[in-house]
Amino acid sequence: QKEVEQNSGPLSVPEGAIASLNCTYSDRVSQSFFWYRQYSGKSPELIMSIYSNGDKEDGRFTAQLNKASQYVSLLIRDSQPSDSATYLCAVNGRGNKLVFGAGTILRVKS
Amino acid sequence: DTEVTQTPKHLVMGMTNKKSLKCEQHMGHRAMYWYKQKAKKPPELMFVYSYEKLSINESVPSRFSPECPNSSLLNLHLHALQPEDSALYLCASSQDLSEVAGANVLTFGAGSRLTVL
Numbered sequence: 001q002k003e004v005e006q007n008s009g010p011l012s013v014p015e016g017a018i019a020s021l022n023c024t025y026s027d028r029v030s031q032s033f034f035w036y037r038q039y040s041g042k043s044p045e046l047i048m049s050i051y052s053n054g055d056k057e058d059g060r061f062t063a064q065l066n067k068a069s070q071y072v073s074l075l076i077r078d079s080q081p082s083d084s085a086t087y088l089c090a091v092n093g094r095g096n097k098l099v100f101g102a103g104t105i106l107r108v109k110s
Numbered sequence: 111d112t113e114v115t116q117t118p119k120h121l122v123m124g125m126t127n128k129k130s131l132k133c134e135q136h137m138g139h140r141a142m143y144w145y146k147q148k149a150k151k152p153p154e155l156m157f158v159y160s161y162e163k164l165s166i167n168e169s170v171p172s173r174f175s176p177e178c179p180n181s182s183l184l185n186l187h188l189h190a191l192q193p194e195d196s197a198l199y200l201c202a203s204s205q206d207l208s209e210v211a212g213a214n215v216l217t218f219g220a221g222s223r224l225t226v227l
Contacts, residue, residue: 032211034215043198044153045218096214098214098216099155100152100153100154
């Protein structure tokens with residue numbers, strides 16, 4: 001079992017729709033969870049961080065964490081073509097190592 | 111200043127060359143990282159420095175040699191690389207390595223794209 005698992009996609013959504021990105025992790029001791037956005041040829045950019053169970057909202061983005069189910073998600077409301085990118089789920093595990101999932105490719109069609 | 115600056119942006123080198131990648135941050139961060147990213151793959155951790163001391167080495171081959179001259183600078187010395195080492199090398203920094211909310215948030219530089227011929 002991979003430490004951090006994501007569906008590679010691509011996930012295609014129409015402009016204005018809600019995009020839902022999911023991530024599961026294997027290490028129950030993980031305490032810090034992150035979503036990074038990466039455009040092709042560019043470096044990862046932090047979108048959201050979440051540390052406790054529940055929802056955290058920032059503009060059009062909502063991160064959801066369920067530690068019991070070892071599940072993290074990212075919702076993007078009113079998706080825009082500029083949101084088209086690879087979204088990387090990252091989890092801080094043992095030894096303070098940040099482990100990335102393989103990433104989900106999101107395509108927003110106008 | 112919230113940037114991590116990496117130089118050079120692009121580097122082409124032969125297998126017998128010696129070169130270095132450089133990274134600089136002025137955010138007062140005390141943890142600095144090197145990641146390697148191949149095309150269509152996630153970043154892979156190589157090294158972590160905490161308070162200028164090597165904290166994590168992910169069994170990286172010795173042809174990669176990290177150096178942290180001071181709290182703002184991180185270098186990656188390259189020698190006798192192989193073509194399969196061609197990748198995007200990402201430097202990142204965080205406040206420190208603690209689990210305190212926000213302290214371990216990574217800020218990435220733009221990366222150095224390395225091609226080994």
